[in-house]
Amino acid sequence: MYQIQFTSPAYLHFIGIGGISMSGLAEVLLQADFRISGSDAKASPLTDHLASLGAEIMIGQSAENIRPDADCVVYTAAIHPDNPEFRAAQELGIPLLTRAELLGQIMRQYGTAVAVAGTHGKTTTTSMCAHILMKADLDPTVSVGGILPSIGGNIRVGRSGLFLTEACEYTNSFLSFFPTIAIILNVDADHLDFFKDLDDIANSFHRFACLPGENGTLIINRDTAKYDTVTEGIEAELINYSLEQEADYTAQDIKTDDNGCCSFTCLERGAVLGSFALRVPGIHNVSNALASIALGRKLGLSPEVISEGLLSFTGTDRRFEYKGETCGAVIYDDYAHHPTEIRATLTAALGRPHKKLWVAFQPHTYSRTKALLPEFADALTLADSVIVADIYAARETDNLGISSADLAEAVRERGTEAVDFKTFDEIEAYLKSQLQDGDMLITMGAGNIVDVGESMLGK
DSSP: OOOOOTTSOOEEEEETTTSHHHHHHHHHHHHTTOEEEEEESSOOHHHHHHHHTTOEEEESOOGGGOOTTOSEEEEOTTOOTTOHHHHHHHHHTOOEEEHHHHHHHHHTTSSEEEEEEOSSOHHHHHHHHHHHHHHTTOOOEEEEEEEEGGGTEEEEOOSSSEEEEEEOOGGGGGGGOOOSEEEEOOOOSOOTTTSSSHHHHHHHHHHHHTTTOTTSEEEEETTSTTHHHHHTTOOSEEEEEESSSOOSEEEEEEEEOTTSEEEEEEEETTEEEEEEEEEEESTHHHHHHHHHHHHHHHTTOOHHHHHHHHHHOOOOTTSSEEEEEETTEEEEEEOOOSHHHHHHHHHHHHTSOOSSEEEEEOOBOHHHHHHTHHHHHHHHTTSSEEEEOOOBOTTOOOOTTOOHHHHHHHHHHTTOEEEEOSSHHHHHHHHHHHOOTTOEEEEESSSSTHHHHHHHTTO
């Protein structure tokens, strides 16, 4: 495998450089004086930013974009062997790295590399950790899978030996990483187009848990499914946290304010560590905060600094993000695309003042919708009324005989109002005719359903 070295900057080309993770890795290398070029289907604020830093950006993909002097070509899982740039790199004998392999190579350049994994909550918890590390003046390099306002984007390039990233399990990509501290937030059934079942997923997380080795640390949620499977035989120092049982880090006296945000007392191995308050809603974020507190303590930070860091975090884009008000209703947007995430977001929303809770949900991938249809329907019944958009296919082409109408029907069978529409224009027109003063609308999903709310707000 091709090995990068910060001490010997090289020339790398990125196929799909405009992706949220790819653009961040390209920026890290640009700051380390690497020569970077890359292609994408269209220009975006991320590609414009990279161009301003010196990257050569090509719009559209063609064999001519691959130059013989490139030292390495980086590609994402969305790139197939018939891609013209991928083929050209092979024909020229240029080494190829996946995005995950490059991220792993970058992690090896840092003395302390923290990887935040879990089926849910990675972006939020990585962002919480980033706020704590920045409040402590540790000057970390941060790679997050969303837009974090406090760092002005998805990447922060620091000058210390501390690297923080989120780690995705899909296609086992996080097994290419080299964390010295691994964090596991939860293990749930997802990405069943790749994994066979929950046991297969747990085995993948077990392999990830082993990566830090005897000189590293694993921080893990004691409440997660398959905990014993994931932690069996690991050599790393084990630190756990829990909302439900005894653990190294626990929370008590949890209180919720009028906005659904929690404050709590944290216990460190049974002794009071301190009081903490959050500015993001939901009990699930107390769990995420415990993981962040455990990391901060592992790095020797005081409870006061950790508390200040958590309090400074107000959320990332598309995570229960306030968008505005129209038709007398308040509009939020959320990235939730798994039943567990939907349930967490809607539970948090129920803690905020509203008359009627509306959800415009866009299912993400046919395989996930089919595999988890009953669970999706159960979670969505927390809303008062549900609008289901057409399924966002993403990487998939086979609809597997499943449709949004099937999900809407399953929700109705459970006693909750539900309709489905083919187009966003239909959804917007329906909402405008139905929303009343005091209602709350959440556009929800990992696709482009956010466009509905933004269109209603004139954005």
